[in-house]
Amino acid sequence: xxxxxxxxxxxxxxxREKINPFAADTRAPxxxxxxxxxxxxxxxxxxxxxxxxxxYLGPLDASGRKLSEAGQVPCPGIKTxxxxxxxxxxVPGPYYGVQFRGFELSGFFSGIxxxxxEQEYFTRADFVETALELQKEGLWERQKLxxxxxxxxLFEDGAPVIQxxxxxxx
Numbered sequence: 603x604x605x606x607x608x609x610x611x612x613x614x615x616x617x618r619e620k621i622n623p624f625a626a627d628t629r630a631p632x633x634x635x636x637x638x639x640x641x642x643x644x645x646x647x648x649x650x651x652x653x654x655x656x657x658y659l660g661p662l663d664a665s666g667r668k669l670s671e672a673g674q675v676p677c678p679g680i681k682t683x684x685x686x687x688x689x690x691x692x693v694p695g696p697y698y699g700v701q702f703r704g705f706e707l708s709g710f711f712s713g714i715x716x717x718x719x720e721q722e723y724f725t726r727a728d729f730v731e732t733a734l735e736l737q738k739e740g741l742w743e744r745q746k747l748x749x750x751x752x753x754x755x756l757f758e759d760g761a762p763v764i765q766x767x768x769x770x771x772x
Contacts, residue, residue, distance in 0.1 A: 616666030636668035666690035
């Protein structure tokens, strides 16, 4: 696994929607879209080198589908958010993360094609395991990790991509 530091220069906006971050639904248009999922971490576990996997990840705090630069949802047939809706935002700043592309994810692409909608293809357990490795490496490198974690699913250059990002304190 290759870990990296990222400085996001511009915010990314997402229309808030309830989406299961781990289900593969081939009938849904969002399978090939940019999706963001935000989880709060247990503050006691978020700074430990040996966190308890069962206590680490809190419930899904927010999820959303990426908006274009003009504030439109890029997929046809999906309505634009009302002016009073507050979009989910990945704010500019430093992040510590890990990324998987294409077939580096065991079963990711085949899961999109073959799995029934309720079956998971990038499981919660996969996410927690990767997030724990990210945290251990970050703490080893003396990164100042926030108590929040983002799972970003997107489709880029004809292949699926998963990013797991932890905001960094300056």
